[in-house]
Amino acid sequence: MIELEAAGYTYRGGEPLLREMSLHLPPGSFHFLTGPSGAGKSTLLKLCYFELFPTEGDIRILGRSVRGMSRDDIAQTRRRIGVVHQDCQFLDHLPLSENVALPLKVAGKEPEPANLRELLGWVGLERRAEALPPELSGGERQRAALARAVVMAPDLILADEPTGNVDWDMSLRLLQLLVELNRMGKTVLVATHDLNLIRAAKKQVPARVLRIAGARLQLAGADL
Numbered sequence: 137m138i139e140l141e142a143a144g145y146t147y148r149g150g151e152p153l154l155r156e157m158s159l160h161l162p163p164g165s166f167h168f169l170t171g172p173s174g175a176g177k178s179t180l181l182k183l184c185y186f187e188l189f190p191t192e193g194d195i196r197i198l199g200r201s202v203r204g205m206s207r208d209d210i211a212q213t214r215r216r217i218g219v220v221h222q223d224c225q226f227l228d229h230l231p232l233s234e235n236v237a238l239p240l241k242v243a244g245k246e247p248e249p250a251n252l253r254e255l256l257g258w259v260g261l262e263r264r265a266e267a268l269p270p271e272l273s274g275g276e277r278q279r280a281a282l283a284r285a286v287v288m289a290p291d292l293i294l295a296d297e298p299t300g301n302v303d304w305d306m307s308l309r310l311l312q313l314l315v316e317l318n319r320m321g322k323t324v325l326v327a328t329h330d331l332n333l334i335r336a337a338k339k340q341v342p343a344r345v346l347r348i349a350g351a352r353l354q355l356a357g358a359d360l
């Protein structure tokens with residue numbers, strides 16, 4: 137699903153941030169990505185959804201090398217990836233239901249109202265469909281961001297600190313949704329600082345933990 141082949145990334149004018157990262161995330165797997173603040177977790181996720189391109193090595197996503205892909209290829213592949221952004225990135229003037237349906241509209245598809253209602257029900261937001269993003273709580277925003285990430289039925293879900301601004305009960309609720317998606321066969325990669333979240337997940341799914349340290353990617357030990 138995601139293969140890194142000695143991939144690296146350096147922001148323009150900076151020191152190398154990510155170096156010689158090799159990794160294979162098989163379809164249907166659940167991985168966490170952890171590491172200190174500023175280690176490059178968000179950057180690595182951005183490489184996995186074509187927001188950025190590796191400055192060294194190669195990345196293959198859904199079987200396609202990011203090198204030499206046309207804009208159309210990127211757009212097609214991107215539709216099979218659901219992203220939960222760290223800051224949710226909603227359009228504040230549109231109600232929640234329209235924000236969640238936005239990826240469909242962008243792809244030229246008309247959202248099916250019953251499907252949209254079912255999706256909002258799945259994240260427990262059926263009664264908030266008409267609310268504007270600034271009216272939502274942190275936990276509601278995170279659940280809405282997850283609903284929007286899966287509205288296109290992606291094969292791969294990338295979540296950047298999806299429990300960043302919520303309490304522990306809400307973190308567990310969000311984790312439950314990610315676990316359900318994984319049990320449906322989706323490949324899941326979650327960047328998080330929260331080691332308790334990782335421990336809670338490991339009781340439910342055979343999640344593996346990747347850690348960025350000193351610009352390199354390591355597989356964390358079973359103790360985590």
Ligand SMILES: Nc1ncnc2c1ncn2[C@@H]1O[C@H](COP(=O)(O)OP(=O)(O)OP(=O)(O)O)[C@@H](O)[C@H]1O
Pocket residue numbers: 147148150153171172173174175176177178179180
């Ligand atoms: N567009 C950019 N241009 C230059 N440097 C950047 C850019 N985006 C991020 N960086 C730098 O790259 C480093 C890694 O940032 P990144 O957001 O990937 O880390 P992170 O591990 O996700 O951090 P956090 O846990 O705090 O979210 C940081 O030093 C950051 O300042």
